[in-house]
Amino acid sequence: MDVPESTDDLRAAPPQQYVQTFQLPGEFKLQRGGVLHDVDCAYETWGELNSSATNAVLVCHAISGDSHAARHDPTDSPGWWDTLIGPGKAIDTDRFFVICPNVLGSCNGTTGPSSRRRVESGGEIAGLSATACGAASSSANSSSAASITGESTTDEPVDEHMLPWGAEFPDITILDMVRLERKLTESLGIKRLRAVVGGSLGGHQALTWATAFPGSTDLCIAIASSPRLTSQALGFDVIARNAIQTDPHFAGGQYYSRPNKPDTGLAIARMLGHITYLSSAAMESKFELDRHDPRHIASQFEQRFSIGSYLAHQGQKFTTRFDANSYITLSTAMDLFDLGGDAQNLQQSFSRCDCEFLIISFSSDWLFTPEQSLDIVEALTMLDKPVTYAEITTPAGHDAFLIERDISQYAPLVAAKLADHTSAATVALQPFKTDSGRESKLTVASEQIEQQLLDLIEPGTSVLDLGCGDGRLLEELSRRGHQRLVGVEVAQDGIHAAARRGLNVIDYDLNQGLPAFADSQFDFVVLSETLQIVANIQSLLMEMLRVGENVIVGFSNFAHRKLREDFVIRGRSPRSQGLYGHAWYNTPNRRFPSIADVSDLCTTCHAEIIGAVYLDTQAAEVIAPDNDPNLNADFAILKVRQL
């Protein structure tokens, strides 16, 4: 077999002609107590900063990434996020000034464990043995130096007193990475970013920008990220570091001048990483056909199965481009990242944020799970922070954030959030009331319903719309000046459409209740044309009454005269002609309530009906309350509140 491709196969050292270096003279104090001197930060940029410096987008890379996020021109080597970043793409380099720095602690230009520091004899640096120092000085120009490109791009002779940090490199945190990135963006004249965007470890950086530095960015986009690692993910990282640190060639981390590096341990660590980046289903489709037919490659590692030769190939290749000490440093920083393990701590972490959020997860990502992204979303919604969330359905696992097919699924959301809705909204969006002459009866019915709903919502109030669809109702409320508006939707096209309207919409299953929302958080909670697909309507209604001061429920009345006649005369399961015109045996609907049924349920839930509109949508008429709406209306809108 051929060794299957991996997102890793694209990687090589960034093309040096595009890499710039920001130099930060003096001390750089670290969160956990260490100190670095004269830190370098390698970075690349695309596009141009506008005169007001308001169009800067910072892109943050993942653990084995680097500054080369995208091609700079057609002849350039591929970037790791080419699908997302470029002229006319979601992160449009014709509009935005895009910056991608190499993170602190890495080995692609920014200061890290392979960087050299000045060693003063008998001085502060006691941790280095004389042997290691001697060896390092004597072979500083050995072949292994190529893979530890670091602090200098010149060919000056190496200073006898400069030695790599190695394992003496201090503990760094995601906060330290972000603090260096802030120094970089400040040096470029940027006071506030338009957005900070990243996946995996890059997502951790984006979340740290938002939580630690309010006012630093308009928008935080965290993809395939989490508030902290799961215990399982921690366990994998611990094993990976153990494999590196127990490799005899690790030599306490001072291997740079030795003939052998801890390549075996680093390769094993990378093999483990590769398994966690893929879903089990993705591995199955990649390796099942030729399970017993491995490709033979030159390797000390087992190659009994196709997965074996793949792992051997990926593990070995990684050792040619990455430094073992950097891997330890960066994975430890990820492991130490912790915005909170419960709702209370998470809310505290996000309490000072003032930016908008876009959170993206992937259904088959078991390393940074959708549930973990949802924890972030729930903390934000509880705090009334603007957030849009989508779980992308994919078999690709954690790697999905780097895969073209999946990027094309979430890129429209990135583009929508980066669009300037404040100026474009009134132009770009369709009018809420369209010329109904050309519309189907169905659209006419929907418009009647929406118009009546709007009339029940007092001006200026906050609204949570459950099952918001493409966000038409919320958009109209926004146009009418309502400020705190949140939509909930599970259909991906609905989420995309609502995001394009500049709305905040959350990918969320109503069957689990409303744990993301606080008591009395909204003036109005709306559930329209959605009630019939919910499994337990009683518990959802109680949740709505908890979260909203007022609840508005719009639903088709299955005791409408036509349906009753149909049932009584034809003896068929009730079925409406319009909105709910499915066959009884395959309808997505699972409830067929009448107005009387829902009224009864309100009583059961200790709620009172404080307003009601009854419609005959086919006749486009309002049915008066004394005209037996349960018989004559095909749709009802009830305004309810807790007794």
Add this chain to the structure above:
Amino acid sequence: MDVPESTDDLRAAPPQQYVQTFQLPGEFKLQRGGVLHDVDCAYETWGELNSSATNAVLVCHAISGDSHAARHDPTDSPGWWDTLIGPGKAIDTDRFFVICPNVLGSCNGTTGPSSRRRVESGGEIAGLSATACGAASSSANSSSAASITGESTTDEPVDEHMLPWGAEFPDITILDMVRLERKLTESLGIKRLRAVVGGSLGGHQALTWATAFPGSTDLCIAIASSPRLTSQALGFDVIARNAIQTDPHFAGGQYYSRPNKPDTGLAIARMLGHITYLSSAAMESKFELDRHDPRHIASQFEQRFSIGSYLAHQGQKFTTRFDANSYITLSTAMDLFDLGGDAQNLQQSFSRCDCEFLIISFSSDWLFTPEQSLDIVEALTMLDKPVTYAEITTPAGHDAFLIERDISQYAPLVAAKLADHTSAATVALQPFKTDSGRESKLTVASEQIEQQLLDLIEPGTSVLDLGCGDGRLLEELSRRGHQRLVGVEVAQDGIHAAARRGLNVIDYDLNQGLPAFADSQFDFVVLSETLQIVANIQSLLMEMLRVGENVIVGFSNFAHRKLREDFVIRGRSPRSQGLYGHAWYNTPNRRFPSIADVSDLCTTCHAEIIGAVYLDTQAAEVIAPDNDPNLNADFAILKVRQL
């Protein structure tokens, strides 16, 4: 923190006074071409073999297990399956003669890589280097010998020409293990086992007994098992072996006489194993509270997080009781195990089986997934082989098969399958027709329905009962002499009750169709009082018509007069008083069809109604076909076949 307990914490070397050794003189040829000489097999037994030798149960252990499956007396050290095996337990040692051998290739008494073989100078064994041989002979009594207990329990001086196999131990397979186990059971005078039972690698052995040796056992119980490893699981095994084999102390596998063994690599392999044995949720609850508060233990391994000290502890402890070469040998045997990667190959593997099967999986097991167990079940049902299957709901992951709480969930199924239904059935089971004087109206209705259903099923036919509940209908059919009877049920108490009746019942979600069943596999497919909870009734009906020559559908008629009146007069969602008397907003039912609706659907599905019974269950009357059953019957039973 304290290092949390693990199922591994119980393990120590088996108490020698209970371990017997079966010696197989001469050559033992292996499946993949190697040859062993004078193989030993360590084993333990419980209970007594009866005079007809028909009460023997073989218990097979997992990768790091041994022969000590259970205590022999109250003062004995704990066994790894004490909850399942013992007097009065599911595997009742008062009734059964239980045998547990240590597997071939292991290191607890049965021949494996740490066993010594005779080395003839210049002879067949060319793989050993002179250095390794010399070192081995000169220190054969070193302290490390204790952990490689092997071929001999005597204290004779070690023969100068006996050296451990080490990495020269040939590839073995699960089939080789089972062939040795068969030699053992034959030597004990057993021609056919009552059952062979095992979890994980033990399940692979049980499946191999059933597939490779028809006639060798009445019953095969495979728990937390699979037809082959997933690519993901293979990948973890490859990494584990790489960690061992690249440990410098591995020394090409000839480390037995050296001062150091490849303990680092073996510990890393075991750490990886531990993560795969637990679910992510189980790890979360085990390590979250004290994530940043690891227990300090003496270790070369990282202990930054509580999971870190746990893994260090478990990894190190394992090296004191297990041999690295055995770990490689056994994990390779698991990886080579392959009953087929698709339905066709799987069916071929199981085609000659003549035993009954009990397959158990665990919902959170991501190493050997429920889907993999279901693949086995589907192959067996396609082949008309008797099988009972249950997926146990648990957060414990793969380890669940060893955990008391989960054992107590599946033990009743093991006990039910081991019970002798041929003699006890007529005594132990309740009569189908009970004295209805004491029964509720509901039971009376159910009995009317069942009686009518039975009358529609021709004598001696094969029947698949979908949503079989506790198996009452199938039990009555069994009493009437029907042979091929299969039940499908998702409720765990239903599965247990049906198994207690001696029936074959499969844990299966009808919403996924009937892929486990072949075209025209059954004379009758029955779906009674279940139709209303299925999401897509059309596709299920088509599947039933594909699998059954005849289909019988029993369902509540929601167009019954009382319901119509209720709907028309009261304007409430139709709701029956009896079987389906739920509130509209929380009923598990999602369909409310009338007799006319189902009749229409049959036409849509190109099926004809060839028989029908209409009931007024409240009045306990049959409604004549010309007496408007759609109005007057509250229950209908239709017999349908494809046109």
